[in-house]
Amino acid sequence: MRAAVMFGAGDVQVRQVPDARLVQPTDAVVRVTHAAICGSDLWRYRKMPPSTAGVRIGHEFIGVVEEVGAEVTAVRRGDLVLAPFKWSDGTCEICRDGLPNCCPNGGFWGGELDGGQGEAVRVPQADGTLMPLPMDPDDPRLPAVLALSDVLCTGHHAALAARVRPGATVAVVGDGAVGLCGVLAAARLGAERIVILGRHARRTDLARRFGAVEVVPERGAAAVERVRELTGGHGAHAVLECVGTGEALRDALDMARPGGAVGYVGVPQDGDGVDVRRFYRRNVTLAGGTAPARAHAPELLPDVLSGRLDASAVFDRTVGLDDVPDGYRAMAGREALKVLVRP
Template identity: 90%
Template sequence: MRAAVMFGAGDVQVKEVPDARIDRPTDAVVRVTHAAICGSDLWRYGKMPPNPDGVRLGHEFIGVVEETGAEVTSVRRGDVVLAPFKWSDGRCEFCRDGLPNSCLNGGFWGGELDGGQGEAVRVPQADGTLLPLPMEPDDPRVPAVLALSDVLCTGHHAARAAQVGPGRTVAVVGDGAVGLCGVLAASRLGAERIIVLGRHTARTDLARRFGAVEVVPERGTEAVERVKELTGGHGAHAVLECVGTGAALRDALDMARPGGAVGYVGVPQDGDGVDARRFYRRNVTLAGGVAPARAYAPELLPDVLSGRLDASAIFDRTVGLDGVPDGYKAMAEREALKVLIRP
């Protein structure tokens, strides 16, 4: 079968790889119908050292079950399913606690294993991982549902961690797909006012469509001061950090009001720490981390299917499997927000 493989920074190729197949009785094989390129993939695309063996790509996908192992009971051949960005068994103590991202028997797609940016995927722990969908592969709602594999659940996680709710003013740091989904999530949770920090007009216009009422294009100290100015000098009740740099996290903490909260979900990239004295005296809560997408997806799915929660507009370019290398290039050069793949 064919799949996207990265051999180093800027070097993505579509290659022949071994067919996805059942290896254990808890596996399923899923034929991919829709996948995506994630903003987090771009970090590797920008700095991965040369690797002659290459690494498989893609952690967001929807597909049709082609085969199941002998112990799989929750899905069967022909089912349309969503895969979150990490597989999990659904049974361990962390899965039972609502943290499938910390599953004792879980793992991430790609690397040496199958990735979503290919024709098919072997899904370990299929019963705990795959979410059956009440739809056909050609349903026009599929792109909106695909967002639940990662970015929409991640934006929701940031909003939940930042304690977003009615009457709250929310600042969202970052205008990428996760930040935009954070705007959607904050709106769904009843935020009274949403401010988005970004400087790409097409993206901030989309943020306004999703529920933001103000845009702050400044960065650093100027951005913090602007958010405080917009909030009567106090800062936001809730801040969603959706970038992943130390600078973004520091700004997020600085623009939270006393007693406020910061939800951080941006994948940490530079290793820059944050001095706790920055927010200790203001009693600011810091929470977040990796989103438990498999736990959130069933909760959010009804709103997605009804159209109340529709992130499909984040997909502004569609490519076939052969177009994946160009899709990476377009996202890296800010010519596309998020690329949808139709293998």
């Protein structure tokens, strides 16, 4: 079968790889119908050292079950399913606590395993991982559903961690797909006023469509000061940090009001920490981390299917599998926000 393989910074190729197949009785094989390139894939695309073996890539996909192992009971051949960005058993103590992303028997797609940017994927722990969808493979709502594999659940996780509530003022740091989904999530939870920090007009225009009422293009101390000006000098009740750099996290903490909260979901990139004295005296809460997408997706799916929660507009370019390298170049060059892949 064909799949996208990354061989180093800026080097993505579509290659013939071994066919996805059952290895364990808890496995399923899924033929991919919809996949995506994620902003987090770009960090590796920009920095990965050269590799002769390459790594498989892609962690967001929808597909049709083609085979199931002898112990799989939750899905069957022919089912349309959503895969979250991590696989998990769904039965261990950590999964039962609502953190399937931390499952000790789980893991990430890609690397030595099949990645979502390919024709098919072997899915370990299929019963705990895959979510059946009450739809046909040609349903036009599937791009909106695909967002539940990562970015929409991640934006929702940021909003929950930041304690967004009805009437709250929310600042969203980052105008990528996760930040934009954070705007959607905050609006769904009843935020009264949402401010997006970004300087790319196409993205901030979309943020306004999703519910933002103000745009702050400044960065650093100037951005913090602007958010404070917009909030009567106090800062935001809730701040969603959707970038992943130390600078973005420090700015997010500085723009939270006393008693406010910061939800951080940006994949950490530079290792720069924060001085707790920066927010200790203001009683600001810091929470977040990797989103438990498999736990959030069932709650959000009804609103996605009804159209109340529609993130499909973050996909502003569609490519076939052979054109995945061009999709990476487009996202890295900010010619595209998020690329939808149709193998």
